[in-house]
Amino acid sequence: MTRVARHVAALALLIALTAGPQALAPATASAAPTPRASLTDIENDVMCTSCREPLEVAQSPQANSERAYIRGLIAQGQTKQQILNNLVSQYGPAVLGKPPANGFNLTVYILPPAILILGAAILFVTLPRWRRRSKASAAHPTPGPTPLDPQEARRLDEDLARFGG
Amino acid sequence: MRRFAIPAVALVVAVALLALLAFGVAHQGTSLSIDASVARGQFPMAPDAHTKLPLLGAPGTTSLANMRGKIVVLNVFASWCQPCVAEAPILEQEQRQLVKNNATVLGVTYLDNSSDSEQFVQQHGVTYPVIRDVSGNFVKSFGTDGVPETFVINRRGRIVALRRYQLAGNWLQQTVSRILTQPA
Numbered sequence: 001m002t003r004v005a006r007h008v009a010a011l012a013l014l015i016a017l018t019a020g021p022q023a024l025a026p027a028t029a030s031a032a033p034t035p036r037a038s039l040t041d042i043e044n045d046v047m048c049t050s051c052r053e054p055l056e057v058a059q060s061p062q063a064n065s066e067r068a069y070i071r072g073l074i075a076q077g078q079t080k081q082q083i084l085n086n087l088v089s090q091y092g093p094a095v096l097g098k099p100p101a102n103g104f105n106l107t108v109y110i111l112p113p114a115i116l117i118l119g120a121a122i123l124f125v126t127l128p129r130w131r132r133r134s135k136a137s138a139a140h141p142t143p144g145p146t147p148l149d150p151q152e153a154r155r156l157d158e159d160l161a162r163f164g165g
Numbered sequence: 166m167r168r169f170a171i172p173a174v175a176l177v178v179a180v181a182l183l184a185l186l187a188f189g190v191a192h193q194g195t196s197l198s199i200d201a202s203v204a205r206g207q208f209p210m211a212p213d214a215h216t217k218l219p220l221l222g223a224p225g226t227t228s229l230a231n232m233r234g235k236i237v238v239l240n241v242f243a244s245w246c247q248p249c250v251a252e253a254p255i256l257e258q259e260q261r262q263l264v265k266n267n268a269t270v271l272g273v274t275y276l277d278n279s280s281d282s283e284q285f286v287q288q289h290g291v292t293y294p295v296i297r298d299v300s301g302n303f304v305k306s307f308g309t310d311g312v313p314e315t316f317v318i319n320r321r322g323r324i325v326a327l328r329r330y331q332l333a334g335n336w337l338q339q340t341v342s343r344i345l346t347q348p349a
Binding site for chain 2: 069104
């Protein structure tokens with residue numbers, strides 16, 4: 001395998017690892033039974049819309065109102081997804097902890113892996129170059145310091161003796 | 166030339182990220198230019214006047230544009246907000262006077278669910294129309310970031326007074342009676 005091919009293979013592996021969990025999630029989710037909704041579980045995924053804090057830590061009157069509303073939906077037997085959809089219809093998309101993947105919000109999902117891949121690509125290009133450069137410098141060591149001529153050596157000894165004495 | 170390629174790419178990415186951050190921040194911030202204009206006596210047009218929002222507890226939609234020619238006291242509220250509870254009887258009392266003068270209070274629920282809002286309307290005997298701003302885009306165009314807030318809009322659709330906190334009954338009465346005496 002050539003060096004370029006190794007780099008391409010490593011980059012492809014990195015992309016697969018980055019995209020993997022998201023790509024696999026729908027298949028896993030569809031195979032599992034629909035979980036029963038709980039307030040704690042939903043609180044993790046929604047925001048207190050007036051205080052802009054996760055609902056699980058928010059203690060404002062609006063947060064308490066939102067919690068009471070969620071409890072009512074749980075009591076009706078709604079699933080977590082139904083409750084999330086209901087909350088969006090009542091409070092707007094800002095109620096979701098993870099913003100919907102459209103418009104400007106797409107940057108939240110695209111930028112982190114894009115920056116990771118770009119950083120990895122830069123490293124893949126620059127690291128071999130640095131290694132080649134360090135190997136080349138090891139093969140051709142730079143000459144050491146040139147020895148002082150006797151006159152300069154004598155002056156240096158005199159100066160050191162003066163300052164040291 | 167090649168030695169500058171990577172720094173150039175990094176620079177472009179950094180500039181693009183900064184531009185993205187600036188764009189995001191600019192679109193998140195609320196505008197208080199309405200307050201400044203009203204304070205200077207310039208009375209800006211009510212924004213998003215043609216945005217149709219659903220009526221609470223009734224089918225159909227309405228917009229500020231539908232009320233052009235009326236004085237509108239636009240009150241942004243939520244059922245969980247204690248100052249809004251205190252305002253409700255003041256607004257309802259004012260509504261009884263306003264309807265006689267081709268004027269109305271218009272409630273806008275914000276950050277509230279419809280069942281709690283409907284309960285609030287019933288409990289406080291609210292008779293004026295109430296619309297729901299689920300996305301919050303309509304009230305945000307007024308620079309609203311919380312509740313309660315009140316905007317008095319004249320017959321030409323211009324904001325002539327506002328309160329970004331709990332209103333007092335005498336302020337509302339004085340403001341509205343001043344506008345009522347102005348020519349249409």
